[in-house]
Amino acid sequence: MVKPVEQGGSWGVSVVEDPADLPAAVAAATRFETAEPHGLPLDSRVLLQIYVPGPEYSTETVVADGVAYALPVVAKDTTAGRHRVETGHTCPAELSPELTLAVQHTAARAALAVGVRNGVAHTELKIPPGTGRPVVIETGARLPGDNICELVEAATGIDEAEAYLRAVTGRPPRTRPTRHRAAAIRFLLPEHAGTLAEVVVPEVPGTRSELYLRPGDTVPEPADSSARVGHVAARAATAAQARRLAALAVHGTRLKVT
Known part of the structure; x- marks a missing residue:
C-alpha cells in the first residue's frame, strides 16, 4: 500500500x-x-505499508480520563483493484460476539497507544482470512466521516458526538445502545470521469438519498472519495435488510457521465 x-x-x-x-x-x-x-x-x-488482505471494519473509541469505552463496529465496503475507494458502510458489522470484542479491544489499545486520554479515536482495521485477529490499518483522534455517526445512532441510539463532548468535558460518555436495529449507506460512484449528464435515484421504502453534484458538474476519476455523486442511506431491522434496501436504490439509479 x-x-x-x-x-x-x-x-x-x-x-x-x-x-x-x-x-x-x-x-x-x-x-x-x-x-x-x-x-x-x-x-x-x-x-x-504491507498490504493486509481481508474484510475491513471501523470503530470508534471514546476515552475519558484514560478509560476506553468501545462503540459499535461498522463494516466497510470498498472497490477492488489499484484504488480502494470506500463505497459504503453498515452498522452493525454482523461479526460474532467474540470477534466484535476483539475488534473493539484492538481499537481501544490503538487509541491509548497514540496518547488519547480524553477524546475520541476512529480506527480502521482488517481481519485477514483464517486468522480471526484484527489488524490496525490506521487510527486518528477524530470522529468518523462518511455519515458513520448517523448510521451508528440510527442503528443503536448512541450519539457519538455527544459521547465525545462528554469525555472532553469531564463526564462519563453514554455508550450503551438504546435500540437494536441496523443502518447502511452506499455511495454513488461513476464509472469514469467526465461531466455529469443525469442522475436519478429511485424512491425505495426505508431509504433516503442525497446528491452532491448536479448535471453539468465535473466528475473526477473514481480513484478516491471526491468522485462521489451522492449517497443512499437505509434503515431496517437487520444489517442484511438495510444493505439490501440500499443496494436496490443504488442498482436502480440512472447515473450518466459523458
Missing part, C-alpha cells in the same frame, strides 16, 4: 503489485500540497 502520510478520503492511495508501478504510485501520493477545502499545508512524504 502506498499512501500520503497526511490525507483522507482515499486520496493518493494505491495498491502496488508490481515494483514497476511504484514510481507512479508515489507520484500519485505526493501530488497533494494542501488539504481541501481548508487549504492547510500537507506533509509531502509517502507511507508504504
